Amino acid sequence: xxxxxxxxxxxxxxxxxxxxxxxxxxxxxxxxxxxxxxxxxxxxxxxxxxxxxxxxxxxxxxxxxxxxxxxxxxxxxxxxxxxxxxxxxxxxxxxxxxxxxxxxxxxxxxxxxxxxxxxxxxxxxxxxxxxxxxxxxxxxxxxxxxxxxxxxxxxxxxxxxxxxxxxxxxxxxxxxxxxxxxxxxxxxxxxxxxxxxxxxxxxxxxxxxxxxxxxxxxxxxxxxxxxxxxxxxxxxxxxxxxxxx
Amino acid sequence: xxxxxxxxxxxxxxxxxxxxxxxxxxxxxxxxxxxxxxxxxxxxxxxxxxxxxxxxxxxxxxxxxxxxxxxxxxxxxxxxxxxxxxxxxxxxxxxxxxxxxxxxxxxxxxxxxxxxxxxxxxxxxxxxxxxxxxxxxxxxxxxxxxxxxxxxxxxxxxxxxxxxxxxxxxxxxxxxxxxxxxxxxxxxxxxxxxxxxxxxxxxxxxxxxxxxxxxxxxxxxxxxxxxxxxxxxxxxxxxxxxxxx
Numbered sequence: 001x002x003x004x005x006x007x008x009x010x011x012x013x014x015x016x017x018x019x020x021x022x023x024x025x026x027x028x029x030x031x032x033x034x035x036x037x038x039x040x041x042x043x044x045x046x047x048x049x050x051x052x053x054x055x056x057x058x059x060x061x062x063x064x065x066x067x068x069x070x071x072x073x074x075x076x077x078x079x080x081x082x083x084x085x086x087x088x089x090x091x092x093x094x095x096x097x098x099x100x101x102x103x104x105x106x107x108x109x110x111x112x113x114x115x116x117x118x119x120x121x122x123x124x125x126x127x128x129x130x131x132x133x134x135x136x137x138x139x140x141x142x143x144x145x146x147x148x149x150x151x152x153x154x155x156x157x158x159x160x161x162x163x164x165x166x167x168x169x170x171x172x173x174x175x176x177x178x179x180x181x182x183x184x185x186x187x188x189x190x191x192x193x194x195x196x197x198x199x200x201x202x203x204x205x206x207x208x209x210x211x212x213x214x215x216x217x218x219x220x221x222x223x224x225x226x227x228x229x230x231x232x233x234x235x236x237x238x239x240x241x242x243x244x245x
Numbered sequence: 246x247x248x249x250x251x252x253x254x255x256x257x258x259x260x261x262x263x264x265x266x267x268x269x270x271x272x273x274x275x276x277x278x279x280x281x282x283x284x285x286x287x288x289x290x291x292x293x294x295x296x297x298x299x300x301x302x303x304x305x306x307x308x309x310x311x312x313x314x315x316x317x318x319x320x321x322x323x324x325x326x327x328x329x330x331x332x333x334x335x336x337x338x339x340x341x342x343x344x345x346x347x348x349x350x351x352x353x354x355x356x357x358x359x360x361x362x363x364x365x366x367x368x369x370x371x372x373x374x375x376x377x378x379x380x381x382x383x384x385x386x387x388x389x390x391x392x393x394x395x396x397x398x399x400x401x402x403x404x405x406x407x408x409x410x411x412x413x414x415x416x417x418x419x420x421x422x423x424x425x426x427x428x429x430x431x432x433x434x435x436x437x438x439x440x441x442x443x444x445x446x447x448x449x450x451x452x453x454x455x456x457x458x459x460x461x462x463x464x465x466x467x468x469x470x471x472x473x474x475x476x477x478x479x480x481x482x483x484x485x486x487x488x489x490x
Contacts, residue, residue: 012401015260019400155264156257158425180403183448184433191432203428 006144008175010164010182013151014111020146022118028126028134028167029115031108031150032159033207034073034086036233037223039103040130041088043242044229046097050240052109056081059104069096072104077214079104087219088129088229100239107150112235115148125240126163129222129229135170137232145175147182158188158205159224162196165189166226196224251389253420255409255427258396259356265391267363273371273379273412274360276353276395277404278452279331281478282468284348285375286333288487289474291342295485297354301326304349314341317349322459324349332464333374333474345484352395357480360393370485371408374467374474380415382477390420392427403433403450404469407441410434411471441469 009020030036039050053059056072056079063070063083071084078085086105103109108125115123121143126134138145147167149160165185168177172186192199197220200208211220222228234243254265275281284295298304301317301324308315308328316329323330331350348354353370360368366388371379383390392412394405410430413422417431437444442465445453456465467473479488 012257013261015264016258016399016401019260019398152425153264154261155424156261156426156429158428161425161429178449178451178454179400180397180406180448180451181401183403183450184401184406184429187433187436187448188429191436203425203432204423205428206423206425209423 005174005176006142008145008147008168008177008182009179010147010149010185012149012156012161012181012185013154014107014114015154017114017118017148021144022115022120022146024121025144025146026122026124026138026141027115027120027146027148028124029108029112029148029150030126030160030163031105031111032127032163032223033211034088034219034223035103035105035108035150036125037127037129038086038088038091039125039233039240040127040229040231042091042096042101043233043240044231045091045093047091047101048098049100050233051100051102051238052112052240053102053104054109054113056104059102063102066100068100068102070102074106087216088222089219107152111148111150123235125233126167128163128166128224128226130231130233131166131226133230133232135167139171139174152207157207158200158203159207161185162189162192166193197221250419250421251387253390253392253413253422253427254424255392255394255430257394257401257406257426257430258399259359260399262359262363262393266389267360267365267391269366270389270391271367271369271383271386272360272365272391272393273369274353274357274393274395275371275405275408276350276356277372277408277468278456279333279464279468280348280350280353280395281370282372282374283331283333283336284370284478284485285372285474285476287336287341287346288478288485289476290336290338292336292346293343294345295478296345296347296483297357297485298347298349299354299358301349304347308347311345313345313347315347319351332461333467334464352397356393356395368480370478371412373408373411373469373471375476375478376411376471378475378477380412383412384416384419397452402452403445403448404452406430407434407437411438442466
């Protein structure tokens with residue numbers, strides 16, 4: 001094993017983040033269904049910036065203050081007082097281009113602020129729509145990485161673990177991986193990659209059930225499709241912006 | 246889905262135990278390398294009881310008080326002041342029969358006491374040496390189950406996840422499983438079951454590396470072999486005792 005390679009870890013739940021050296025790592029925030037998929041999509045379609053905030057109250061207040069669009073969900077549905085939801089299909093080029101979006105979600109924004117509080121060296125967001133952009137960036141940077149899954153109210157979920165596994169599949173030879181969670185995520189992805197949607201169905205994934213109950217199969221299929229929004233969302237000065245890689 | 250079936254959850258790290266309804270469940274403490282494998286082996290070989298304690302100090306003190314054997318490891322090696330280690334091979338019938346063992350380990354005993362503090366309905370220990378005994382018991386009891394992995398200093402590990410997956414493989418049709426961690430553990434086991442030792446090797450499992458560095462390949466092989474110590478360790482009145490199932 002080449003010990004000059006940077007280290008890669010996978011953190012499968014925000015409740016485990018304290019176990020990792022956040023301040024020496026690039027942290028990839030992963031909230032596949034649907035926060036980080038929507039972030040990539042909105043930025044790819046020309047959003048000026050996305051400001052992730054913790055609470056609905058803050059979202060409404062900041063939205064007024066900076067005259068931005070507000071969006072967010074609680075338990076998978078548009079939160080009261082906000083104008084827009086958390087579906088990537090809401091953020092077409094026509095709708096979002098040139099605009100700033102203030103976004104609050106159940107799990108993803110919370111995790112991002114945890115990483116921020118722990119002085120992450122850099123924070124980016126990852127999802128299947130921007131899988132290759134994330135992988136290229138991590139290889140180019142050549143620094144320690146934590147793939148941080150947002151999970152669902154701290155319970156580990158299949159889809160975020162699958163994305164971590166997909167990243168590992170792509171970049172494993174550039175990193176030292178001595179982390180059982182990474183191996184588990186990679187094994188999961190290897191089993192699922194031929195048809196991730198069917199894998200979610202047949203494995204009775206909790207979030208698959210939740211979103212399907214809301215009629216969001218189309219969202220799930222989109223959020224499991226790689227590289228439809230090839231952009232790198234980088235957190236800088238309080239907001240996520242599209243960065244040229 | 247038959248909703249009359251009891252529920253089964255998998256908790257992949259002690260840091261996640263607060264997410265589960267411990268007080269309405271049978272909690273299976275899983276510390277494959279090597280605490281719960283050694284517990285099953287010692288009880289199968291006739292140990293009268295095993296008293297799990299949190300600290301080395303408590304282990305020494307209680308050992309003197311009740312005139313029992315003391316054993317335990319810290320970071321995979323015999324702890325200072327204790328007479329015996331944590332290898333199942335130390336607990337032959339000749340050595341342990343009729344005796345009480347006070348045991349402290351890095352992860353397993355800590356998790357057991359967490360489950361106790363949360364008023365688990367029942368606490369048993371599970372490992373490959375007593376896999377079928379655990380599975381039979383859980384099916385017969387027909388109550389909610391939490392498969393609780395001891396992990397390594399709260400970091401998820403492959404071997405405890407594999408055991409959870411093996412239990413699920415055996416008893417899944419008797420339970421309602423709406424838990425992504427269970428699906429992940431089951432997928433992992435399905436990939437590894439043909440040769441779990443090789444799976445640990447090729448996936449660079451952290452504990453495999455740790456114990457191999459101590460020359461404990463034989464222990465690892467034993468701890469991954471099912472049903473060599475068919476006994477059910479039940480926690481009752483402060484100690485683990487062999488229970489007829």
